[in-house]
Amino acid sequence: MSNTPPPPPSGTSISVSRGFAGWLDSQRVSLAFTSYQTGQLFLVGLLPTGSVSFNQQNFTRAMGICRDGDRLWLGSLFQLWRLENMLRSGEQANGSFDAVFVPREGRTTGDIDIHEIGVLADGQPIFVNTKHSCLATLDPVHSFRPYWRPPFISKLAAEDRCHLNGLAMEDGRPAYVTAVSQSDVLNGWRARRDKGGVIVDVASGEIVTDQLSMPHSPRIANGKLYALDSGRGQLISVNRESGAKEDIAFCPGFLRGLSIHNGFAIVTASKPRDGSFKELALEQEIARRDGEPWCGVFVIDLRTGDLAEWIRLEGDIAELFDVAVLPNVACPMSLGVETVEIQQTISIGKGDIC
Template sequence: MKQPQQAKIAPFQLTHTPQVPEILHRLGCSILLSTFQAGKLIAISPKDENSMVQLARNFTRPMGITFSDAYQKMALASFNEVLQFRNTPRLAASYPNKPNVYDSLYIPTQTNYTGRLDLHDLSYGENDQLFAVNTLFSCICTFDTNYNFIPYWQPDFITELQPEDRCHLNGMALKDGKPKYATAFATTNSRFAWKENLTQTGVLIDIETNEIILEGLGMPHTPRIINGELYVLLSATGQLIKVDIQNKSYTVITELNGFVRGMSFYEDYLFIGMNKLRQNSSSFAHLDVAKLSNFAGIKIVHLPSGSLQGILQYQSSVDEIYDVEVLPDVFRPNILNNSTELFTQAINTEEMSFWQRNEP
């Protein structure tokens, strides 16, 4: 007797709770997420109040994302480079494959070849300077045209810059245009030593003073200053915490019941990345939150109340998310990577933009 065939799940199939399209449509924004596991930068946008559309672009091991609203720029850390993009609405309107569909188009305008630094968080700072967490060398760095990276700061317990990922420095938050806070998995000072007890040794560091504000954290990620307050994700416990800097303590805002990483704030809402953990992972399988981490996607939290407002959940292709970024005032973004024929045809200057046509 023939068994009934199960319906195949389409690649990157995304489901969501009913209120998600309405939230994005009302806020007038789109979401960007990076998934290094699937090798994609994905934009999720509201079509209307009831449905959404997504666009996925190929990049090699995409990690940190940052967006500069003032300069209409975006940057992405990938396997061995940092790419910077410029929004070009004039080119978006005349996009050859789908004219008059997109309201923005991010095209690569600059690439820094960094080598394999395992870059994590990125952020634009004062005067549009780009900062990155250089996890391999246990430092925060910047970039220019002469070197692969320029060290900006390192924790005082790191005695020398070596490609050894000594403490798993991963996150940073900027204040007044400069890096102010950083997260690491430990205060260790030798190659991969942070792996020894990674669920109980995480720290939050004041970059200006090198003071450790919090310690004993469970895999801290994604520190963000929101409305003057500092928030951090604890991946090992699935918690969003608010930090009391003066008293060196924190309160739990909400339990997210999964491995959390990547967070962006817009108009009272937090968009937080969720990860599906591999049960055979030597690093993560023993976590208390591992059994709860059964999907990858985004949870939407209303920050003033701490209440969960919506969930986006991948049914296929995406298991791990690194970063999440909100694009304000964007209903239908498009992104070009630098490996397509269309990229070579996009021309943008201060005064004009056009698509080159192939010669007959």
């Protein structure tokens, strides 16, 4: 097996903060993040030398990424991928990697614009079907099986009416979702990007809080609800009872993707696309702070709101989507679908014969 990943797109450079390697080591984690713009899954960890490792593989329009034990679920242009870590405890690949994620199954859904992904109590994936404004699960025959839709959506239609995008799971069930608006017409959310956003309680269908600007990525950690108020560049906390919002940290980029681990929030940030920051508070706030928009990953200390560590991508990669924390994995890698390595890498499960 080769340990040489495909190079990032030409003209792209990746840098990290001085303390980032130490943070990975102290937290005993690695990271996975996606770029739908360039169609790549990035796995970030520490090599035995202490250097930061970036392993990337191509998955067309890589979007939501979800960890489920030794498994990753990954949404792409028209498929939902199941990647399994083929290494057993104590094994290493190429003397460096303690996890090798292999795409074992690609379920074809068609282009339904899969955003974030969760895992139900029975182990089945559930995902945001943004094009049809609903939550959905896999179906053995059809593209998807509808699971839930917001009360303000009158029917399933491939119209991306409210831009449903984010999913928070709790105790093996979907708890909250984010939507850019409560629109019930074709692409209605586009005219309501500034303050039309909502967080919806899945169980009750009630609006938990509103007046958000392009919200994404609700998450529950230690009983608290967090989300990204992306049009303002803010990581926020939301009172689950009253809906009261509190800003935690400002990040100089459009935020999508949030993972929380051990008192830290890890978020992905993107640069604007074709003036997409126009009429959003984010653009004015970056200018007010005399800054420039970032593409990268921020590690935020939830106690202080400080941006403690970071990864920065400059060049051809300007947009990221989701991020996941991989606990107790030091240095992960993956195999791409259309690579020589995946053809030549064979692993054998336990069987009745030897």
